[in-house]
Amino acid sequence: MSTCVELKQLQFTWPGAQLPLLSIPELTINRGERVLLRGASGSGKSTLLGLIAGIHTSGPGQVKVLGEDLAGLSQHRRDRLRANDIGYIFQQFNLLPYLSAMANVTLACQFAPARRQRLAQQSISAEAENLLTRLGLTAAQQRQPAHQLSVGQQQRVAAARALLGSPALIIADEPTSALDQAHRDDFIQLLFEACDAQQTTLLFVTHDATLAPLFPRAIELSDINHGGGGRDV
Amino acid sequence: MFKLAIASLWNRRGSVWLTILAIAVSTLLLLGVERIRVQTQANFSNTISGTDLIVGARTGSTELLLSSVFHIGNLSNTLSWQSYEHLRELPGVTWHIPMAMGDSVHGFPVIATTDALFERFKYGNKRPLQFAAGGSFQQHDELTIAVLGAEAASERQLQVNDDLIVAHGTGEISFSQHDAHPFRVVGVLKRTGTPIDRGVFIPLEAQGLVHGEYLPADEHDDHAGEDHQHDRHEHEAHQEPPVYTLSAVLLGLENPALALRLQRTINTYRGEALSAIMPGLALQNFWRTLSLFERALVAISVLVVITGLLGMLTTLLASLRERRREMAVLRSIGAGPITILGLLVVEAFVVTLVGVMLGTVGLYSVLIFGAELLQQQLGIHVSASVLTLRELYLLLAILLAATVLSLFPAWRAYRNALADGLTVKL
Ligand SMILES: Nc1ncnc2c1ncn2[C@@H]1O[C@H](COP(=O)(O)OP(=O)(O)OP(=O)(O)O)[C@@H](O)[C@H]1O
Ligand SMILES: [Mg+2]
Numbered sequence: 095m096s097t098c099v100e101l102k103q104l105q106f107t108w109p110g111a112q113l114p115l116l117s118i119p120e121l122t123i124n125r126g127e128r129v130l131l132r133g134a135s136g137s138g139k140s141t142l143l144g145l146i147a148g149i150h151t152s153g154p155g156q157v158k159v160l161g162e163d164l165a166g167l168s169q170h171r172r173d174r175l176r177a178n179d180i181g182y183i184f185q186q187f188n189l190l191p192y193l194s195a196m197a198n199v200t201l202a203c204q205f206a207p208a209r210r211q212r213l214a215q216q217s218i219s220a221e222a223e224n225l226l227t228r229l230g231l232t233a234a235q236q237r238q239p240a241h242q243l244s245v246g247q248q249q250r251v252a253a254a255r256a257l258l259g260s261p262a263l264i265i266a267d268e269p270t271s272a273l274d275q276a277h278r279d280d281f282i283q284l285l286f287e288a289c290d291a292q293q294t295t296l297l298f299v300t301h302d303a304t305l306a307p308l309f310p311r312a313i314e315l316s317d318i319n320h321g322g323g324g325r326d327v
Numbered sequence: 328m329f330k331l332a333i334a335s336l337w338n339r340r341g342s343v344w345l346t347i348l349a350i351a352v353s354t355l356l357l358l359g360v361e362r363i364r365v366q367t368q369a370n371f372s373n374t375i376s377g378t379d380l381i382v383g384a385r386t387g388s389t390e391l392l393l394s395s396v397f398h399i400g401n402l403s404n405t406l407s408w409q410s411y412e413h414l415r416e417l418p419g420v421t422w423h424i425p426m427a428m429g430d431s432v433h434g435f436p437v438i439a440t441t442d443a444l445f446e447r448f449k450y451g452n453k454r455p456l457q458f459a460a461g462g463s464f465q466q467h468d469e470l471t472i473a474v475l476g477a478e479a480a481s482e483r484q485l486q487v488n489d490d491l492i493v494a495h496g497t498g499e500i501s502f503s504q505h506d507a508h509p510f511r512v513v514g515v516l517k518r519t520g521t522p523i524d525r526g527v528f529i530p531l532e533a534q535g536l537v538h539g540e541y542l543p544a545d546e547h548d549d550h551a552g553e554d555h556q557h558d559r560h561e562h563e564a565h566q567e568p569p570v571y572t573l574s575a576v577l578l579g580l581e582n583p584a585l586a587l588r589l590q591r592t593i594n595t596y597r598g599e600a601l602s603a604i605m606p607g608l609a610l611q612n613f614w615r616t617l618s619l620f621e622r623a624l625v626a627i628s629v630l631v632v633i634t635g636l637l638g639m640l641t642t643l644l645a646s647l648r649e650r651r652r653e654m655a656v657l658r659s660i661g662a663g664p665i666t667i668l669g670l671l672v673v674e675a676f677v678v679t680l681v682g683v684m685l686g687t688v689g690l691y692s693v694l695i696f697g698a699e700l701l702q703q704q705l706g707i708h709v710s711a712s713v714l715t716l717r718e719l720y721l722l723l724a725i726l727l728a729a730t731v732l733s734l735f736p737a738w739r740a741y742r743n744a745l746a747d748g749l750t751v752k753l
Contacts, residue, residue: 149659170663177661188656192338193331201331205661255660 098263098295099123099146100158105321106138106145115141117321121313125262128289128296130306133315139299140185142315143265146297147182148172160262178208181256185267185299187248191241195231195251196222198240202255209259218258225254228284230277246272253281260292267299282308332673335653339646346642347682353635354686354725358718359693359709360628364621366709371614374521375606377449379580382406382414382593385600389616392609395426395575397522398436405572410599414576419589422447422579427534427570432491435479437527439534439570445474445514447579450521461487461514470533473510476526477518485512491527532569578603635682636729643675643736654740668737675733676726683722687714 101121107114115138123129133139144150145157145164154165160179164172176182181202189198199222203209213221226236229250240248249272256264264285270278282305289296298309306312336343375396383391384404393399405427415423424444430437438444445456445463464472475485485491490509510529518524580586586605593603647654654667662670693701694711701709714722 147659173658173661173663176659182659184659188652188659190335190653190656192334197334202660205657205663205666 096125096161097122097158098125098127098160099297101146102156102158104145104152104156106141106150106152107321108141114321116145116319118142118318119320121318123295123297125295126289126293127311128286128309129298130309130312131297131299131315132301132312133299137315138319138321139315140267143182143267143297143299147180147265148176173205177202177206179262181258181261181264183249183252183256183264183266183269185271187252189240189248189251189255192239194237194239195226195243195247196236198251199226199255199258202258206259209261212259222254222258225257225284226251228280229254230280246274246277249273250277250281253285257285257288260288260294262292263295263297264289265297268301269298270300270302270305278302329673331657332670332677335650335670336674336677342642342646343678346639346678347685349635349638350679350682350725350729351685351689353632354683354722355689355693356631357628357721357725358687358690360624361718361721362690362694362709364624365715368614368621370520372607372610373451374610375448375450377447377453377579378577378606379583379586380578380590380593380603381575381606381609382578382601382603383575385602388602388604388609389613391575391602391604392606392613394428395577396606396610398428398438398526399522401429405574406576406601407599408568408571408573410596410601411573411576413596413598414578414593417578417589417592419581419585420578421581424448424577425531425573426575426577427531427572428574430534430537432479432527433483435476435483435525435527437529437534439529439531441531444528445516448523448577450519450523454519456519456523457517459515459517461512463514464530467513469511470530470536471510472513472530472533474514474516474528475512476516476524476528478524479527480512480515485515487512487515530569535568535570538570632725632728636725636732639675639678639682639729640732640736643671643733644739647671647736647740650740651743654743664741668734668741671737671740672730672733675737676730679726679729683725687722 099122101118104116104118104121105114106116131139131142141150145152146159148157148159148164148167152165155163157164159175162171162175164175167175190201193201196219200218203213203218210218216224223233223236227233231247231250235243235247240251243251249269253266253269256266266285269285270281273281285296286308288294298305381391381395383395384406386404390400394401411423411425414420422443424440424447426444427439428436430439442463442465445458449455458474459477461474463474473491475483480486483491489512491512492509510533516523578589580589590603590605593601657667657670658664691711694709698709698711
């Protein structure tokens with residue numbers, strides 16, 4: 095089984111901070127694995143996900159994603175890798191407020207040729223509509239600008255954007271924080287279906303204890319992280 | 328990508344409109360000033376044509392030109408009636424227009440002359456003067472009559488058969504008004520777009536009369552009844568001249584090529600110190616002295632455009648702050664820095680294009696709907712002709728400058744770290 099994410103001697107210190115926030119000797123996540131990442135608020139979960147997605151920069155050899163050393167890639171190649179192969183549901187969604195829900199989702203394919211290719215059979219908008227509908231957004235809501243949607247609706251749009259075009263790795267940073275139970279279950283089911291179909295790796299952050307049994311593997315950040323920058327002193 | 332730029336612009340339409348407006352206004356000003364400059368020059372050289380020589384008492388060529396063609400300034404030197412009689416006998420002279428200036432009506436210059444002016448004077452592309460109403464002096468027996476230029480008539484709201492009072496001196500208010508001689512308007516000229524429009528034209532004899540230089544035949548002659556048919560435009564040599572002095576004489580020659588030789592002859596005339604100038608040449612020289620003013624106009628409009636573009640640059644830079652997140656989101660879903668750069672440059676281009684088009688539309692609406700007002704208030708005549716090549720180049724230059732300027736904020740956005748915008752909390 096090939097590895098999807100491989101961390102080695104990862105050190106990360108926010109500029110201006112005295113102690114490193116993250117100091118992880120080793121972590122390996124295999125392809126197709128579903129991993130739950132847990133940790134106290136402020137412990138560095140989002141930062142770790144950002145490092146894996148190449149949003150923050152790490153030292154050479156510290157983070158490998160899908161066989162590529164992120165630090166060794168050019169900025170452009172890293173952007174391409176993230177666009178094509180990583181679906182990231184941000185904790186703050188990061189939608190473009192002036193675009194419609196639909197346009198926000200399809201935008202994910204605009205800069206990601208590989209995702210477009212994987213969608214070859216269906217049209218991009220048809221698949222986006224399908225995803226949004228399954229996540230419970232009506233046709234009218236799909237056409238509304240993102241800033242007019244409720245927080246939970248925005249979160250579902252962000253989820254649809256990450257899933258479109260079946261990326262190899264899905265990073266979900268508390269994707270159900272704003273959802274009620276019914277919508278949360280719909281989302282989880284959709285997410286798992288997508289992962290099963292495509293052998294997708296899933297890295298999932300949540301504080302929701304009821305979701306824990308669904309994940310074969312759970313990582314407690316404080317267990318693997320020896321850095322202390324995030325801890326309250 | 329283009330659609331994205333438009334959507335983003337639409338989202339910020341409030342401040343974008345202001346930028347567009349600033350660019351539109353600077354475009355309007357640049358084009359407007361350019362038009363006024365070019366057309367003023369054209370109007371300027373159109374003030375007189377077909378006249379081969381202008382003769383006055385010895386003076387500078389600009390002075391003579393200003394007083395005889397533009398009716399500006401007061402020639403202190405005059406030429407005598409005898410000199411005029413000499414001039415019109417010169418070989419090759421086909422027509423001659425004597426002019427005596429110095430009086431005014433409510434600020435409009437009074438030009439004492441003969442019917443030759445209406446018959447011979449040409450402006451623009453050899454266009455003769457035409458009457459909008461009434462006619463020249465010759466159909467009338469009385470002396471105190473006047474023909475008005477279009478502007479003089481419309482501004483004083485005078486029509487044929489109205490009376491007007493001529494004041495001595497050129498000021499708006501004058502103390503010695505020739506109250507005794509109200510002038511009757513007998514003709515109104517069509518608009519020419521030249522200083523003729525502001526002129527009040529009276530017969531030479533009338534000028535002599537109000538200045539006490541000339542007594543009509545019937546006042547010092549007993550045979551009043553017989554003299555009624557007397558043609559005052561053909562004074563015999565021995566008769567009293569209508570005026571003793573003239574300000575200038577316009578001469579038309581049989582052959583324009585003779586002008587240079589005749590000029591020399593006149594300049595060396597022994598009877599009196601005279602100056603003869605060729606109007607075309609004098610106009611050109613005079614325009615050259617005005618070029619400083621012209622360049623100042625161009626400089627001002629260029630500065631206005633720069634201000635408009637700097638305004639756009641500031642808005643772009645300011646919007647970068649609020650758009651950090653937007654840029655970061657685009658980066659996070661795979662848009663490369665080049666895309667971000669392109670997005671900002673496209674935006675600047677679109678904004679400037681709309682601004683420039685709006686400015687051009689604005690210019691034409693001003694030209695079409697405001698032409699009347701411009702003409703009346705400022706005396707500037709600007710026509711709504713199609714854009715010239717030079718104007719198109721100016722517009723392109725604005726577009727190019729804006730695009731180049733926008734590279735600066737675009738480059739800053741390019742350099743902004745990806746994480747920078749993503750970690751900005753909502
Ligand atoms: N842009 C930043 N610059 C400097 N420090 C930061 C930045 N973002 C986060 N941090 C710091 O890093 C630490 C971890 O932040 P992070 O967002 O990774 O926590 P988290 O585990 O995701 O918390 P939560 O569960 O509340 O989302 C915090 O102490 C925070 O102060
Ligand atoms: Mg977090």
